[in-house]
Amino acid sequence: MSRPVGPDPGRQPYPWVVPDLFRWFFLLGLSAVGLVVAWWGASGTADTGTQITWLNIGVASIVVGGLGNMTWLLQGRRAVALRRRDLLTGLTGDVAPRVSTARRPAETRVAVPGGTRHHRPDCVAVTGKTVTRGSTAKHEKAGRRPCGLCSGG
Secondary structure (H helix, E strand, O other), X not given: OOOOOOOOOOOOOOOOOHHHHHHHHHHHHHHHHHHHHHHHHHHOOOOHHHHHHHHHHHHHHXXXXXXXXXXXXXXXXXXXXXXXXXXXXXXXXXXXXXXXXXXXXXXXXEEOOOOOEEEOOOOOOOOOOOOEEEEHHHHHHOOOEEOOOOOOO
């Protein structure tokens, strides 16, 4: 039986779930309210010491908004990485990436010309592409890093 092509009907088409969205809205709303309160408090006084206090509240509000954005984006990035791993695992037929604990010193690796990563010759990231062969040391000397898919990195 072949694997169906296209998105899984039981899987949502976007990387975030509703609680992530509510958390993001809450933190951004809290940040906006904090900024408005800080502006209102600082505008009502001419005392520098009091304005510094309100300024600190405004800065803390910006930090809360930044943390909300950061957690929301990291959750989305994590979900996209998991989906990419699932898709690439489905292409190779493996259930888990093969990680070798012992690395041969003169292992033959391939790289796409102008690329920043070097791969195993059977890596799905370079399948069907024009590649150059060389040792791991040669590729690393050229400034290339190991592929995160086929090297287990």
